[in-house]
Amino acid sequence: MMKKVWIGACCLWINFGAVAQNAGKLPYDPATRYSVPQLQADFAFLRRALEEAHPGLYWYTPKDSLDLYFERTAAALSHQMGEEEYWGLLQTVVARVHCGHTRLQHSPAYRAWSRQQPHYIFPFTVAIRQNRLFVAANQSTDPTLRPGTELLAIEGHPAREVLAGMRVRLSGDGYGFGFQDQQLEAGFFDNTYWSLYEAKPTYELLVQDSTGQQRRLSPQLQRPASAAATPSAKMPLSPAQQRDRQLARRRSLSYPAGLPATAILRISSFDYDELEDYKNYHASVFAEMAQRKVRRLVIDLRGNTGGNNAIAIDLLKYLLKRDFALTKSALTPVFAPSFMPLGQDSDSAFDTTNVKRLPNGLFGFAAATVGKQTPYRQDYFRGKVAVVVDGGTFSAASNFAASLRAQRHITVLGQESGGAEAGANGGIISAIALPQTQLVLQLPHFRLLSACARPQLGRGVRPDIEIIPTPRQLASRTDAVLLQPPRILRGRR
Known part of the structure; x- marks a missing residue:
């Protein structure tokens, strides 16, 4: 059985086939060891899935190098293994693909067991x-x-x-x-x-320490004080209030003191489920900035790991004057992977409605978020724009920064983004259970290219002005970017 879940502009396929076979088995037993034939069978399945369907398998790792990693991993499958050892071996080779959307997760049974175990966290x-x-x-x-x-x-x-x-x-x-x-x-x-x-x-x-003095210690975790026994006087929040509070944490607009005519738009997530709310929010934000005659806009995408491309596009519609692209192409090597049996759902994601055959023999993702986009006519922001990124800026968020800089003069501040400047693998993402061990492979199906014409291979969006917070600033939640001289945010470049 296969189930698909539409999430905004993307579609997540979850293969319940192998998981369902395991549903009646006993919970995870840490003493379980898989035989060499079982380990080899699952590894062969994983390698075939990657080689057949991954859209960017050799984007950053040449085929001969990746083949060598595969062969070394296969040779290491010479003895019985528990899930922890096997996961570590396979995830290490999966990480060699250098794709943040491609990863191997533990089995559902292991994850359920792990949540019940005592965890000795670092203090x-x-x-x-x-x-x-x-x-x-x-x-x-x-x-x-x-x-x-x-x-x-x-x-x-x-x-x-x-x-x-x-x-x-x-x-x-x-x-x-x-x-x-x-x-x-x-x-x-x-x-x-x-x-x-x-x-x-x-x-x-x-x-x-900072003086160069070395010492050994075994610190204990500071346990938080027990909550007061008396009930809280605060009234419980309604579902609508909880949702509003969550959204407020994900995006905000502020006008910093000492920087006249400057606004800071903080967006920590392009949340999949809130497209219409974000569109309404963007409309109100740019109308308000026009009324206040804002001339400098800082878009803070630190820690934004991406989400719905449609939200990123809607934001770009206020920042670009002419037709533009967030994602200029989204290609996949196969129409429908052979290891994902179709036909059970007539509205399959892998049909000609969503996947188009191209003249070059590849297949394209026929999503509205791919290709040419038309900007809004009202409330176009004419002032100077700065975008703040860091290692947590990933997927749709890093694609936003790369594509905006490719089509408008902006200043990028902060640290190199975690997402690649060239784009990402995504669009449709599958969660595929390996038949023997139930380890779950997360596999993206399309190679999405940003609008950047000449990206530096293997690098993220690199800042024009690098600003790295110190450990003390992280601990005190001091914003290292906003501590910089105002001339940076005034766009002196």
Whole structure:
């Protein structure tokens, strides 16, 4: 059985076939070991799926190099393995595709089991700077573990070894590690560490402070104080109020003091389910800025991992004067992958309504978000535009920044985006269960190119003015961009 779920401009296919076969089996047992034939069968299935249907398999990794990684992985399948070891082996080779939308997840049974296990989390968050680990926020009982303290080793493992091992197990676009590092900084450090090393109640650290003094410590997690027993006096929020609060966290408009005629539009997500709300919001924002005679607009896309391309296009319609493109093409090598049996749904996503055969033998995604777009006639923003990006700016958000800069003079601030300047693999994304182990391969089907005519291969959208927050700024939530001299936001370039 296969199920499809339409999500905004994209379609997510979920293959329940192999998952359904496993539905009646016992929950995950950490003692389970898969035989060599089972491991080989699932790996062969995964490799065939990638080679047949992935639209950008050799975009960043040449075929001979990827074949070598595949062959080395196959040779390593020489003994029985549990799911954790097998996942680590396969995800490492999947990450070699250098596509942030292509990744391998644990089986549903493993994930359900894992959520019930005790987790010995680290008593700090991290900042990654120049391939080094630093404490960003101290959550331990040791007040000397200050933000900015460098982590030299964890349980005797050098920090560079730890970071390198983590990065190769996280998928990201191109050759940089901005997206992977953003995930580690945002909360995936603990889980990724556990996939490599033992989880323990406390961890011995070798740290170095700003004076160069080194010391060893084993900090304990600071437990939050118990909530008061008395009930809260606040009235519970209605569903509509909860939705409004969520949307307010995703986008906001402000007018910073000391920067006259300047507006900052913060968008943390192109949320799939809220297209009409975003369109209405954009209309009100640009009408308000016109009324206030705003001459400088800063669009803050830090941490925006993408979402609905239609939202990005709607925003571009206020920023570009002539016909434009967010995605100039979306191509796939096959009409319908052989490992995804069709015909059960007459309105399949892989039909001639959504996938068109092209003269060159490839197939194109026939979505309204691909190709030429027409701007709005009213409330076009004529002033100077700056866009703020970082490693968390990914997918539709990085495509927005790349395509806007390709079609209008803007200033890009911050850090290199996690999403590639050239575009991304996406459009339709499948979740495919491997038959034996039930590990789930997330597989995009279309190669979407941004409007950038000459992107630098394997790199993200690189800032004109690089601004990197320090670990102390991360801990205190100080905005490093807005601390810069006002002349930057006034668009001196």
